[in-house]
Amino acid sequence: MQPPPMPGGAPIAEIAALVGTGCLKGCMLVLLFGTYSETMGMMSNVYLCDLPGAGGIFCGIDDEMTVSHLLAFLLAVFSIAVPMAIWSEVISRGIYRDPKAWLADPTNKIYAILALGVYGLVFALETVNLYTLIARQSVGGPFQTTDTNPMMEFLANNQGLGVFVAALVAIVNTVLGLLAVRAAYSLKTKLAR
Structure with missing residues (x-):
């Protein structure tokens, strides 16, 4: 049984799926931004308000924002956007229907290698940063955290x-990217009818 269409012609299920996956991807963005902010101290003493020219724009947003926060946000957006862009190409070109036929073209092999390379960088970025956050519980020196978190301490003691948890979060980001792209294409298909 089909769900009733909304007044504009869009089915409720597709819109709910797109909103739900969008919320989950937003949560993943916040998680990755927080992780990158915690592990990246590069230029954390340089405030964006102090920059010439565009500093006034950043002062209007947040006067405590540092270059480190901006870099962490850009990395988080990159980590979210890459799996979604790859899945979008796979779905829009129909690669999932016959991958061997698509890979028969030498140019497509180069595209696939480049996409896997960029995805590998994203996967490594997410995994290393999350594991760094976990490992800070057990190391001494300047990287040691003063906050004690029982879960992080448990994961630090069980390397x-x-x-596995760090890699699992990266895989969940990839699966959420697939779900968000499929929901968007499903809604686009229903609206085109």
Whole structure:
């Protein structure tokens, strides 16, 4: 049984799926931004308000924002956008229907290698940053955190599980990217009818 269409012609289920996956991707963006902000101290003493020219724009947004925060936000957006862009190409070109036929073209092989390389960088970025956040609980020196978190301490003491959790978050980001892109294409298809 089909759900009733909305007044504009869009089915409720497709809109709900798109909003739900958008919310989940937003949560993943916040998680990655927080992780990158915690692990990246590069230029954390340079405030964006102090920059010539565009500093006034940043002062209007947040006067405590540093270059480190901006870099962390850009990396988080990159980490969210890359899997979604790859899945979008896979779905729009119909690569999932016959991958061997698509890979038969030498140019497509180059595209696939480049896409896997960029995705590998994103996967490594997410995994290393999340694991760094976990490992800071057990190391001494300047990287040690003063906040004690029982879950992070448990993962730091169980190194293998910490690596698995870090990799699992990166995989969840990829799956959420697929779900968000499929929901957008499903809504686009229903609206085109």
